[in-house]
Amino acid sequence: MADDRQRKFAKQMEIKFTKEHGTNKMEGGEITDKTVKYYRLGVDQNPRKLEMKKAGAELAKKRGLVGYNPMMHCGGIPLGQRALTPSFLSGTDMMVEIDDLHYVNNSAMQQMWDDIRRSIVVGMDLAHETLEKRLGIEVTPETINHYLETLNHALPGGAVVQEHMVETHPALVDDCYVKMFTGDDELADEIDSQFLIDINKEFPEEQAEQIKEAIGKTSWQAAHIPTIVSRTTDGGQTSRWMAMQVGMSFISAYSMCAGEAAVADLSYAAKHAGVIQMGDMLPARRARAPNEPGGIPFGHMADIVQTSRVDPEDPAHVALEVVGAGCMLYDQIWLGSYMSGGVGFTQYATAAYCNNILDDNLYYNVDYINDKYDGAANKGTDNKIAANLDVVKDIATESTIYGLENYEKYPTTLEDHFGGSQRATSLSAAAGSAVSIATGNGNAGLSGWYLSMYLHKEALGRLGFFGYDLQDQCGATNVLSYQSDEGLAVELRGPNYPNYAMNVGHQGGYTAIAASAHAGRGDAFAVNPLIKVAFADSLLPFDFTAPRKEFGRGALREFEPAGERSLIIPAK
Amino acid sequence: MAYEPQYYPGATSVAENRRKHMSGKVEKLRDISDEDLTLILGHRAPGSDYPSTHPPLAEMGEPEDSVRELVEPTPGAKAGDRVRYVQFVDSMYNAPSTPYFRSYAAAINFRGVDPGTLSGRQVVEARERDMEELAKFQIETEMTCPALAGLRGATVHGHSLRLPEDGVMFDMLERVRKEGDNIIMHKDQVGRPIDKKVNLGKPMSEEEAAKRTTIYRVDNVAFRDDDEVIEWVQRVFDQRTIYGFKPEN
Numbered sequence: 001m002a003d004d005r006q007r008k009f010a011k012q013m014e015i016k017f018t019k020e021h022g023t024n025k026m027e028g029g030e031i032t033d034k035t036v037k038y039y040r041l042g043v044d045q046n047p048r049k050l051e052m053k054k055a056g057a058e059l060a061k062k063r064g065l066v067g068y069n070p071m072m073h074c075g076g077i078p079l080g081q082r083a084l085t086p087s088f089l090s091g092t093d094m095m096v097e098i099d100d101l102h103y104v105n106n107s108a109m110q111q112m113w114d115d116i117r118r119s120i121v122v123g124m125d126l127a128h129e130t131l132e133k134r135l136g137i138e139v140t141p142e143t144i145n146h147y148l149e150t151l152n153h154a155l156p157g158g159a160v161v162q163e164h165m166v167e168t169h170p171a172l173v174d175d176c177y178v179k180m181f182t183g184d185d186e187l188a189d190e191i192d193s194q195f196l197i198d199i200n201k202e203f204p205e206e207q208a209e210q211i212k213e214a215i216g217k218t219s220w221q222a223a224h225i226p227t228i229v230s231r232t233t234d235g236g237q238t239s240r241w242m243a244m245q246v247g248m249s250f251i252s253a254y255s256m257c258a259g260e261a262a263v264a265d266l267s268y269a270a271k272h273a274g275v276i277q278m279g280d281m282l283p284a285r286r287a288r289a290p291n292e293p294g295g296i297p298f299g300h301m302a303d304i305v306q307t308s309r310v311d312p313e314d315p316a317h318v319a320l321e322v323v324g325a326g327c328m329l330y331d332q333i334w335l336g337s338y339m340s341g342g343v344g345f346t347q348y349a350t351a352a353y354c355n356n357i358l359d360d361n362l363y364y365n366v367d368y369i370n371d372k373y374d375g376a377a378n379k380g381t382d383n384k385i386a387a388n389l390d391v392v393k394d395i396a397t398e399s400t401i402y403g404l405e406n407y408e409k410y411p412t413t414l415e416d417h418f419g420g421s422q423r424a425t426s427l428s429a430a431a432g433s434a435v436s437i438a439t440g441n442g443n444a445g446l447s448g449w450y451l452s453m454y455l456h457k458e459a460l461g462r463l464g465f466f467g468y469d470l471q472d473q474c475g476a477t478n479v480l481s482y483q484s485d486e487g488l489a490v491e492l493r494g495p496n497y498p499n500y501a502m503n504v505g506h507q508g509g510y511t512a513i514a515a516s517a518h519a520g521r522g523d524a525f526a527v528n529p530l531i532k533v534a535f536a537d538s539l540l541p542f543d544f545t546a547p548r549k550e551f552g553r554g555a556l557r558e559f560e561p562a563g564e565r566s567l568i569i570p571a572k
Numbered sequence: 573m574a575y576e577p578q579y580y581p582g583a584t585s586v587a588e589n590r591r592k593h594m595s596g597k598v599e600k601l602r603d604i605s606d607e608d609l610t611l612i613l614g615h616r617a618p619g620s621d622y623p624s625t626h627p628p629l630a631e632m633g634e635p636e637d638s639v640r641e642l643v644e645p646t647p648g649a650k651a652g653d654r655v656r657y658v659q660f661v662d663s664m665y666n667a668p669s670t671p672y673f674r675s676y677a678a679a680i681n682f683r684g685v686d687p688g689t690l691s692g693r694q695v696v697e698a699r700e701r702d703m704e705e706l707a708k709f710q711i712e713t714e715m716t717c718p719a720l721a722g723l724r725g726a727t728v729h730g731h732s733l734r735l736p737e738d739g740v741m742f743d744m745l746e747r748v749r750k751e752g753d754n755i756i757m758h759k760d761q762v763g764r765p766i767d768k769k770v771n772l773g774k775p776m777s778e779e780e781a782a783k784r785t786t787i788y789r790v791d792n793v794a795f796r797d798d799d800e801v802i803e804w805v806q807r808v809f810d811q812r813t814i815y816g817f818k819p820e821n
Contacts, residue, residue, distance in 0.1 A: 033734065034665060034734055034735060035734055035735045035736065035737055035739075036733075036734040036735075036736065036737075037736065037737055038736055038742060074727055074744070074745060074763065075763070077744065077745060081742075081744040082729070082733060082742060082744070389810060389813060393806050393809070393810075397802065397806070401795060401796050404790075404795060405790045405794070405796070407732075408789050408790040408791060409790060409791075411734045412734075414664065414732045414733075414734075415732060415733050415734055417732070418692075418729065418732045418733065419691060419692060419732070420690065420691020420692060420732075421691065423691070424691075447813060450809065450812075451805075451806070451809045454805050454808060454809055455795075455802070455805055457672065458795075458801060458805050459787075459788045459795040460664065460670065460691075460787055460788070461590075461669075461670025461671060461672045461673050461786055461787055462670050462671045462672060462689070462690070462691040462692075463672075463689075463691060464690075464691055465690055465691070466688060466689070466690060469689065474812075476809055476812040476813045476816070477812045477813065477815055477816040478816055479813065479816065480813060480816055480817065481816035481817050487816065
């Protein structure tokens with residue numbers, strides 16, 4: 001395999017490491033240089049740090065209590081003894097300050113998680129059966145349209161049945177709505193287009209057929225409760241808020257008695273029998289409600305990301321967008337904040353979706369696979385290669401060594417991925433996703449992930465943070481065995497899977513491995529067609545077809561989030 | 573026939589160096605005095621007694637216990653020393669050692685040690701005098717180049733960064749610097765200034781570092797070229813994977 005190809009990270013490394021930003025004094029040199037001059041200019045070299053420094057000083061003056069002060073770092077030696085470099089969102093030309101990739105500083109990242117947490121899929125058929133069979137009420141496309149109009153008033157917090165009720169202000173909950181979808185084209189034709197997620201329009205024809213076949217004639221609602229509600233409460237609120245408003249809307253739309261027993265059936269269907277949460281609740285020791293990140297299986301997350309329907313011919317691109325979304329949610333928000341309370345997890349995650357290093361590794365693998373295995377990395381089912389250990393070893397070994405050698409040939413990439421955990425994430429995600437794409441088998445991909453970890457550790461005599469010793473050294477043993485909780489299809493594993501619950505830098509990769517297998521095959525979804533369709537909706541504030549671009553827009557302060565409180569606070 | 577540990581596969585100089593580090597049969601290159609060692613570790617004042625957390629074991633009247641009879645306590649444990657640490661950072665630009673090989677060297681050749689292995693640093697915790705014995709060994713031998721490796725208790729950023737022009741691995745706290753032909757350390761592990769400059773000796777030349785290193789690099793000894801190591805990594809992977817199917821086999 002020719003190794004003289006143009007590296008996808010070359011431009012990013014040149015701009016990051018050989019050009020000035022702010023007053024960082026970085027100039028000249030090559031991205032292959034092994035030596036550099038360190039100017040030790042501190043935070044004053046970086047525009048965002050300067051802005052933060054000024055804000056910290058103003059805050060201290062205003063409140064009479066000190067706050068952010070970069071000189072508190074290391075007893076007076078501030079960050080920036082090495083050059084503080086910006087980053088590029090991979091696959092884009094968006095150059096951002098790394099501080100702006102912390103989710104606190106990035107409204108798009110917040111909104112991605114808001115949009116997942118506040119979303120729920122609810123079946124309509126159980127309710128319709130109750131109305132028709134028990135109460136003898138006719139359900140027609142017209143009544144469904146009327147119901148959906150009612151629910152789009154009620155779901156954000158509008159009253160539909162009772163007098164003298166408080167209501168939420170529409171301008172505060174303008175991101176809240178419900179749409180429906182069905183595998184029944186005839187019914188879909190009768191639904192008012194404003195209420196419909198049109199599977200035929202949103203998905204390529206081949207994928208639409210797969211999804212409609214999986215969903216059949218059933219009908220579903222994709223409900224998104226207000227961001228402001230979800231932020232004030234938790235993920236467990238999503239089903240409750242939705243079910244309450246669904247129940248009230250049925251009562252109103254079908255002129256039911258507010259107290260009749262059938263209402264309980266409708267509530268039960270909406271809260272339990274016919275509801276799909278994005279994530280399961282967690283056991284008591286981690287104590288989180290449904291729809292919190294620790295309970296979102298990797299397969300669900302793979303389905304939430306929508307790149308597969310807008311760029312189905314490029315499975316690697318699908319994998320890379322999923323890596324970005326997965327690392328942000330699972331590393332930055334779940335492990336980084338929910339589980340650890342830390343701030344530094346951001347840079348574990350950004351390594352996987354910034355500066356094209358992982359992208360370069362994965363696209364190299366695609367070329368390698370296509371050359372050696374007759375186009376097996378192209379989308380398709382007939383072109384896949386057998387998921388056996390020889391294939392895993394060949395692809396994962398080549399992928400990992402290629403990635404390792406890049407760090408050695410291009411010292412700027414090594415400096416960019418300055419931590420072993422960053423390198424381990426990138427190398428293993430490339431190896432695992434590549435095996436998945438080539439075989440169409442996510443667990444084979446997972447196997448490639450673990451071999452990559454072994455090879456990395458032996459080549460460099462170092463791997464990642466302490467936990468990598470456990471998680472990554474024992475993982476191979478339960479990849480292909482399905483014994484109780486020792487083994488499970490990667491699509492159904494999640495952040496709380498045994499050994500997965502403690503270590504940053506992995507879960508986004510696992511999600512990509514799950515997504516890659518299906519993107520490689522041209523599948524319309526990884527696990528759940530209902531979740532895939534629920535997020536195939538451009539009305540959502542966050543664009544799930546392009547998570548990395550959205551993170552860039554957030555960092556550049558171009559993203560417009562939902563759930564803002566400007567209306568009810570003093571103007572500044 | 574007496575068993576001889578093989579330690580590590582591979583036919584390259586890197587593999588051979590790994591075997592040396594693991595076996596403890598490494599070349600001594602320099603001396604560091606007890607006073608200098610104490611200064612740079614920064615745990616106590618040179619010449620002061622070892623602080624203890626319990627009386628000497630001999631004075632404690634320990635209960636009868638077959639394990640206690642079998643296992644001879646280390647000197648530090650006998651004396652009741654507190655547990656302290658030494659932490660090394662090794663540059664990826666051909667520093668002689670790497671975190672895993674420091675850990676293997678410690679665990680194989682020293683008793684009562686608790687190595688922790690990360691990507692940018694490697695820490696060993698032990699009773700204070702036992703830790704000092706290990707630290708002295710690793711600093712004085714070919715396991716350490718004073719320019720490409722360093723003692724850093726905190727703020728360890730540097731192992732993966734390009735080298736500064738003087739070849740001394742980046743350290744945000746500048747605990748070491750090159751003076752003339754020698755590397756001197758003027759702050760302790762966590763960056764507190766110390767009373768005197770400690771001379772750590774001459775740095776290895778590029779050629780010597782490349783010869784002594786335990787890291788594979790494509791511009792020195794490429795990992796890709798050590799077939800036996802890759803074969804054994806893949807064999808470990810095979811065995812662990814297959815074990816998941818049928819442990820009884």
